[in-house]
Structure formats: C-alpha cells, structure tokens
Amino acid sequence: MKVPGWVLLLLAVSLALSGLVWNSAGPSGAEFAGADNLAAQAAGKPATSFAALWRPPSPEVESGLFALQAAVGGLLLGYVLGRRSRHAS
Amino acid sequence: MHISEGFLPAAHAIGWWLLAAPPLVYSVRRVKSILESNPKSKLELAAVGGFAFALSALKLPSVSGSCSHPVGSGLGAILLGPACMPAIGFAVLLFQALLLAHGGLTTLGANLFSLAIAGPWIAYAVFRLGVTLRLPREGAIFAGAALGGLATYTVTAFQLALAYPASSGGLLTSFWKFLSIFAVTQVPLALSEGLLTVLVLRALEKAQISASIGKEVRV
Numbered sequence: 640m641k642v643p644g645w646v647l648l649l650l651a652v653s654l655a656l657s658g659l660v661w662n663s664a665g666p667s668g669a670e671f672a673g674a675d676n677l678a679a680q681a682a683g684k685p686a687t688s689f690a691a692l693w694r695p696p697s698p699e700v701e702s703g704l705f706a707l708q709a710a711v712g713g714l715l716l717g718y719v720l721g722r723r724s725r726h727a728s
Numbered sequence: 729m730h731i732s733e734g735f736l737p738a739a740h741a742i743g744w745w746l747l748a749a750p751p752l753v754y755s756v757r758r759v760k761s762i763l764e765s766n767p768k769s770k771l772e773l774a775a776v777g778g779f780a781f782a783l784s785a786l787k788l789p790s791v792s793g794s795c796s797h798p799v800g801s802g803l804g805a806i807l808l809g810p811a812c813m814p815a816i817g818f819a820v821l822l823f824q825a826l827l828l829a830h831g832g833l834t835t836l837g838a839n840l841f842s843l844a845i846a847g848p849w850i851a852y853a854v855f856r857l858g859v860t861l862r863l864p865r866e867g868a869i870f871a872g873a874a875l876g877g878l879a880t881y882t883v884t885a886f887q888l889a890l891a892y893p894a895s896s897g898g899l900l901t902s903f904w905k906f907l908s909i910f911a912v913t914q915v916p917l918a919l920s921e922g923l924l925t926v927l928v929l930r931a932l933e934k935a936q937i938s939a940s941i942g943k944e945v946r947v
Contacts, residue, residue, distance in 0.1 A: 641866070644927055651923040654916045658789035671789045674796040674913045675730045675830070678884075678906055682892045685734035687741075691829040704827050709785035715778025716928070719771045720935050 729799065729884040729910070730824065730839055733832025740891050745837030748814065751845050755814040762812070769808075772932075776804035777816050779928055783921065784820050792912040798921035799880050802873030803928055805848035806855050817844025842883035851876025866926050874922030881910040 658671075679685075695701035736744070762769050783800030790796060804813050821839050824830040831839050851872040858868025885906035894901040 644930065647923045647927050651920040651927075654920045654923075655788045657916060658791045658793075661791045662789075662793050671793060671795045673787060674790075674792075674794050674910055675732065677794055677909050678888055679732045679735055681905060681909060682735055682888055685732070686737040686891060687734050687834065689734045689832070689834050691733045691825075691832055693826065694829040695827075701828060705785045705787070708823060708828075709782045712778040712780070712782025712785065715774045716782065717778075719775040719778070720931050722771070 729796075729842055729881050730821075730831035731835040731884060731887060733825070733829070733835060735832075736835050736838055736887070736891050738834075740887070741834040741837060743837075744835075744841050744887065748837045748840040748845060751811070752814040752818055752840065755812050755844075758811050759815050762808070772807060773812075773816075775928070775932060776807055776812075777819065779803045779925075780816055780820050781823075783924070784824070788917055788920070790913040790916055794909075794913050796881075796910070796913045796917055798917050798924075799843055799847055799877050800921065801843060801848050801880070802851035802869075802876040802921065803925045805851040805876060806869055806872055806925070807929070807932070810845075810848035810852040813848040814840060814844040817848075838887050839884075842880045842887065846883045847876045847880035850879035866930075869929055870922040870926050872922075873925035874918040877918040877921045878911070878914055881914045882907065885910050 662671075695704060759773065763773070780800040780803070783798045785797070787795045787797045801813055801817060804816055817840055818836075821831055821836055821843065825832050825836055853872075854875045855868050855872030858871055859865065863871075885903055888906045889899055889903035892902055892906075893899045894905065
C-alpha cells in the first residue's frame with residue numbers, strides 16, 4: 640500500500656492552509672505572531688543582558704535573508720535529486 | 729523552537745552548551761569519517777542539510793493563530809543516523825543566530841540540544857520501533873519525523889520552564905504554559921513535516937541515493 644506522492648503533497652499543503660482557514664472563520668483575533676516570540680513574551684524579561692550581535696535592520700531585510708536560507712536549502716536538495724536522477728536513468 | 733538571545737540565565741546557557749558540545753564534536757568527526765569512507769555520501773549529506781535549511785526557514789501559519797516552522801531534522805536522523813545531526817543543526821542555528829537574530833549564541837547550546845540532539849534521537853527511536861513492530865516502512869518514517877519535530881518543541885518548552893519556573897506552581901505550571909504555546913501550533917506542522925520527509929526519502933530512493941534507509945545506520 641503506497642499513498643501516491645501527490646496525495647501526500649496535497650495533505651501537507653492543506654495542513655499548512657488549515658491554520659489560515661480555521662482562523663478566518665470567525666473573529667478569533669489571530670495575528671500569526673511567531674511562536675518563538677510568544678514564548679519570549681511569556682517568559683517576560685530576558686534573563687541576561689546579552690543581546691544579538693547583529694539584527695536585520697528591517698523586516699524586509701529579514702524576510703529576504705529567510706528567503707535566502709530557504710533558497711540555499713532548496714538548491715542543495717534539488718541539485719542532489721537532479722544529479723542523481725540523471726545518473727540513474 | 730528557538731530560545732531568543734539572552735533568554736537563558738548564564739548558568740543554564742553554559743549548562744546546555746556543555747551538554748550539547750560532546751555530541752557536536754562527535755558528529756563532526758562522524759560526518760568526516762562517513763565522507764572519507766564513502767565519497768558518495770556527500771550527496772546524502774547535502775540533501776539532508778538542504779532539507780533542514782529549507783524547512784527551518786519556512787514559518788507556517790497554524791490553527792493556534794500563531795506561526796512556527798518545522799525543523800527538518802527527522803530526514804537526516806533516519807537517513808544518516810541521529811549521531812550525525814548536531815553538525816548540521818549547528819550550521820542551521822549559527823546561520824539564523826548571526827544573520828537573522830533568530831535564536832542566539834548564548835542560547836545556541838540549548839537550541840542545539842532540542843533541535844539536533846533530542847529531536848533526531850526521538851525520530852530515530854520511533855522509526856526503529858515502527859520497523860520492529862512491522863509497520864509499513866513509510867508509516868514508520870512519517871511517525872518518526874513528525875514525533876521528532878514535536879519532541880524538539882517539547883524540549884524547548886522544558887528548557888524555558890527550567891529557566892522561568894512559575895512563581896506559583898513552579899516548574900510544571902510553567903512547562904504547561906510554554907508547551908501550550910508551542911504544542912498546538914506545532915501539531916499540524918509536525919504532521920506536514922512527516923509527510924514531506926516521506927516524499928523526500930521517496931525521491932532520494934528513486935534517485936538511487938539511499939537504497940537501504942536505516943539499514944546501514946550505525947549509531
């Protein structure tokens with residue numbers, strides 16, 4: 640019994656979308672803040688004064704760097720799969 | 729699952745660093761020896777690293793109304809063995825700590841412990857258990873990757889609870905508080921991660937990279 644790949648992919652995508660759909664159903668006040676930040680807020684004040692050495696100067700720069708990280712990862716994975724498929728065939 | 733810079737008391741930060749350092753050193757040596765004994769494994773390693781890099785950059789919305797990201801460490805734990813993962817996790821965490829102010833250097837030891845040590849070992853243990861119980865192999869992979877992802881966040885909640893015990897109720901109350909922030913958010917993401925891990929392993933097998941997942945793994 641092997642579930643077709645497209646079914647797995649569809650499931651994965653709909654799981655990601657379920658959060659958006661679920662929260663748009665009513666006035667839930669969902670802001671989609673990062674769970675890491677929510678945890679930091681729940682903790683309260685930082686325990687030490689040690690701060691990040693460098694922060695992205697704006698959310699735009701930050702999202703760009705996150706995109707870079709995803710792109711590097713995707714490239715690596717894609718390169719491996721593409722290269723091996725060619726050799727295999 | 730990143731504990732932000734400065735959010736662990738010095739003693740905790742050092743303690744988690746001390747716990748995470750030996751597995752990190754061991755994994756670097758192990759990755760080296762794997763590469764030397766089998767040059768082809770470079771590709772496996774690149775795929776595992778790429779998957780972890782890409783997934784941990786994807787912040788996804790969840791039913792809880794907040795966002796979080798999968799960890800992508802189950803793939804490597806199942807394909808290469810959990811002992812290899814600290815080196816890869818370290819690369820991901822260092823990138824995010826230095827360039828994105830996501831996580832931090834003082835908290836890197838703690839984050840490494842949850843993401844690259846606890847998570848991968850749980851993923852591997854669940855996968856092996858599934859194989860032993862003769863579950864369908866892809867079912868075991870799915871369960872391993874999903875529970876490994878959840879375990880990472882559970883450990884993070886525990887680390888934060890240790891650092892910030894509730895003034896009334898103490899450690900346990902605090903643990904539930906942090907777990908409730910992470911766990912609900914993470915359940916659908918962990919399931920997605922399990923599905924994606926199955927898909928990527930399938931693709932790798934099709935590309936003849938890993939004919940024997942879990943068989944050659946020695947830990």
